[in-house]
Amino acid sequence: MxxxxxxxxxxxxxxxxTTCVNLSSYLALMGKRTLMVDIDPQGNATTGVGxxxxxxxxxxxxxxxxxxxxxxxxxxxxxVENLYIIPSSIDLAGTEIELVNLPQRDRMLAGELKxxxxxxxxxxxxxxxxxxxxxxxxxxxxxxxxxxxxxxxxALEGLSQLMNTIRLVIKHLNPKxxxxxxxxxxxxxxxxxxxxxxDEIKRFFDARMYEVKIPRNVRLSEAPxxxxxxxxxxxxxxxxxxxxxLAREFLSR
Numbered sequence: 001m002x003x004x005x006x007x008x009x010x011x012x013x014x015x016x017x018t019t020c021v022n023l024s025s026y027l028a029l030m031g032k033r034t035l036m037v038d039i040d041p042q043g044n045a046t047t048g049v050g051x052x053x054x055x056x057x058x059x060x061x062x063x064x065x066x067x068x069x070x071x072x073x074x075x076x077x078x079x080v081e082n083l084y085i086i087p088s089s090i091d092l093a094g095t096e097i098e099l100v101n102l103p104q105r106d107r108m109l110a111g112e113l114k115x116x117x118x119x120x121x122x123x124x125x126x127x128x129x130x131x132x133x134x135x136x137x138x139x140x141x142x143x144x145x146x147x148x149x150x151x152x153x154x155a156l157e158g159l160s161q162l163m164n165t166i167r168l169v170i171k172h173l174n175p176k177x178x179x180x181x182x183x184x185x186x187x188x189x190x191x192x193x194x195x196x197x198x199d200e201i202k203r204f205f206d207a208r209m210y211e212v213k214i215p216r217n218v219r220l221s222e223a224p225x226x227x228x229x230x231x232x233x234x235x236x237x238x239x240x241x242x243x244x245x246l247a248r249e250f251l252s253r
Contacts, residue, residue, distance in 0.1 A: 002035070002120040004113060005180055006138040006145045010165075011158050012129035014150040015185030018220060019246075020126040021048040022239075023146075025229035026247035028083035032121040035075065036085040037063075039109070039134050041095075043088035045126040049078040050227030051087050059089035064099070064108045064137070071116060080229060084120075096133040105133065106173055110141035131165050139166065140173040144180035146250075149201060151187040151194040151213070156201075179208055181253070183246060187213040212245045 007020040020036060028034040038045040039060050043053045053059075058073045063086055068074055074086045099105040113123060125138045139145060145166060149155050170177050182205045188194045202209050214220075217239035223230045230240045 002113075002117045002123045003144070004117075004123045004125070004142045006125045006127055006135075006142040007148065008125075008127040008135060008138065008145050008162070009147055009149065010129055010131045010135070010162055011150075011155060014155055015148045015214060016129065017044040017048060017126055018224070019146070019148045019183060019185065019214070019243075020124050021045050021224075022220075022229050022231070022243040023247055023250060024122075024124045025049075025080050025083055025231055026244050027122050027124075027250070028080050029231060030247060030251065031082065032251075033082050033119070034084070035116065035120045035123045036083070037109075037113070037123060037125045037138075038085060038088035039064075039092065039138055040088055040126050040128040041090070041092040041134075042128070043090075043092075044224065046085065046087040046089075047227060048224045049080070049083070049085055049229065051076060051078075051085065053087065053089050056087055056089045059087050059091060061089060061091035061095055063112050064095055066108075066112070071119075079232060092134075099133050099137075106136045107140050109137040110174075113141045131162065136165075136169065136173070139169040139177060142174070142177055144178045146180040147182045148185045148214075149182055149197075151184050151191070151197045153193060153197065156197065179205075180250075181205075181208045181210050183210045183212070183214060185214040186216045188216050189213075210246060210249055212242055212249055214242045214246065215239060217242075 220239035
């Protein structure tokens with residue numbers, strides 16, 4: 001049975017997709033058969049592993065709409081051994097409107113991913129930067145949620161809204177959902193505000209905050225433009241070491 005984890009934060013620019021792509025990549029490198037599900041209409045996780053969104057025949061849109069003959073149409077391999085993806089496409093942009101009038105509209109993804117559970121060890125879902133119906137579907141389908149938080153003051157704003165949404169999903173849709181943890185991204189140990197934000201998050205989340213902090217790193221920001229995870233772009237940079245350590249800590253939990 002696969003463990004399903006949503007990588008979610010309704011605030012954009014916090015390193016959510018970077019975390020999903022690189023955590024998935026290192027889990028795969030550690031021998032875990034891993035699937036990424038990109039339900040963000042922007043499709044950054046899809047391009048982050050080198051897949052051209054413009055030439056896709058099937059995507060997560062078709063997964064949600066149950067418009068596919070077999071999972072072989074949906075699941076694509078990546079350049080990383082053991083890492084697969086169900087990509088996003090522009091079709092996903094109007095999905096929330098299409099889902100509104102459907103029965104079980106908030107559990108469409110859960111039903112489909114359940115069918116895939118025996119094929120993978122881990123399934124990571126890259127959520128949109130919003131708390132709409134796509135994110136609700138992801139949380140309803142997941143065993144846990146991982147929250148990347150940028151080490152800047154504004155990143156704390158809206159965190160209570162996200163936590164409230166998670167509580168509502170647990171209460172009404174998915175009682176098994178747990179908080180996997182919070183990972184600090186774009187961290188600069190030389191910056192006073194980074195250290196202050198880290199201390200604040202540690203006080204709030206305590207043991208649920210990951211020990212490893214993802215540094216602000218140029219090589220990490222370059223990797224998506226090459227369509228590869230950081231382990232294929234520069235495996236010796238600080239960002240690569242941090243995500244490898246994050247994967248080890250993720251497995252140890």
